[in-house]
Amino acid sequence: MNSAKGLVEIAPGAYHLPSYLTNQEQLQLVIRCRELGTQPTGFYRPTVRGGTKMRIEMLCLGRHWNPMTYRYEPNRSDYDGKAVPPLPADLSTIAGRVATAAGFLFEPDICISNYYPPDGRLGLHQDKDEHPETLRVGIPIVSLSVGNTAQFVLGGMRRKDPTRTILLASGDALVLAGPSRLRYHGVPRILSESGPKELNLNGRFNLTFRRY
Numbered sequence: 001m002n003s004a005k006g007l008v009e010i011a012p013g014a015y016h017l018p019s020y021l022t023n024q025e026q027l028q029l030v031i032r033c034r035e036l037g038t039q040p041t042g043f044y045r046p047t048v049r050g051g052t053k054m055r056i057e058m059l060c061l062g063r064h065w066n067p068m069t070y071r072y073e074p075n076r077s078d079y080d081g082k083a084v085p086p087l088p089a090d091l092s093t094i095a096g097r098v099a100t101a102a103g104f105l106f107e108p109d110i111c112i113s114n115y116y117p118p119d120g121r122l123g124l125h126q127d128k129d130e131h132p133e134t135l136r137v138g139i140p141i142v143s144l145s146v147g148n149t150a151q152f153v154l155g156g157m158r159r160k161d162p163t164r165t166i167l168l169a170s171g172d173a174l175v176l177a178g179p180s181r182l183r184y185h186g187v188p189r190i191l192s193e194s195g196p197k198e199l200n201l202n203g204r205f206n207l208t209f210r211r212y
């Protein structure tokens, strides 16, 4: 496994970039998430197939991921029918820089931003609803986290494969690409009061940038 300062290869094609964002960039990202999240097309708490409410709040940019159909669409048809806001250039630029640091060229057109309250979590899943060609060639997913630290589990290609836990702290970036693009992953727990006090955020924002 490769390990250079600031870039830890945790599996082939999966990279952890601890403290990628400066304190100032973290604060700026929290402000952006709050701005975007309080617009009329802001965060909402999705209900998945089967009727269970997710333990996070979601806001999609660029395209909406429909938690009922597991498909991307231009409007939030599972919720309020509103048109999904565009993916702002300042956010996609950061994601592109992260990918470059991990050795990939990446131009995202979607961001799914999730707000995890202190008891938030996200079950084990694969990100496999993007275009089949995107998945086939392993175009990266770039993730940015701010606020409380998350226990992030990374598994294999099958749900039952063994998992390992990585702590994603405020300012950390993660890249899942190539042979790791379809690994199962999830967030079983957020560590309370673990984020930088200056962010004034009792929870966590995570943004995953994708290419449809």
Ligand code: SIN
Binding pocket: 112, 114, 122, 143, 145, 150, 152, 168, 185, 186, 187, 206, 208
């Ligand atoms: C996701 O899997 O979509 C989000 C992962 C995270 O919150 O770190």
Ligand code: MN
Binding pocket: 125, 126, 127, 185
């Ligand atoms: Mn995911």
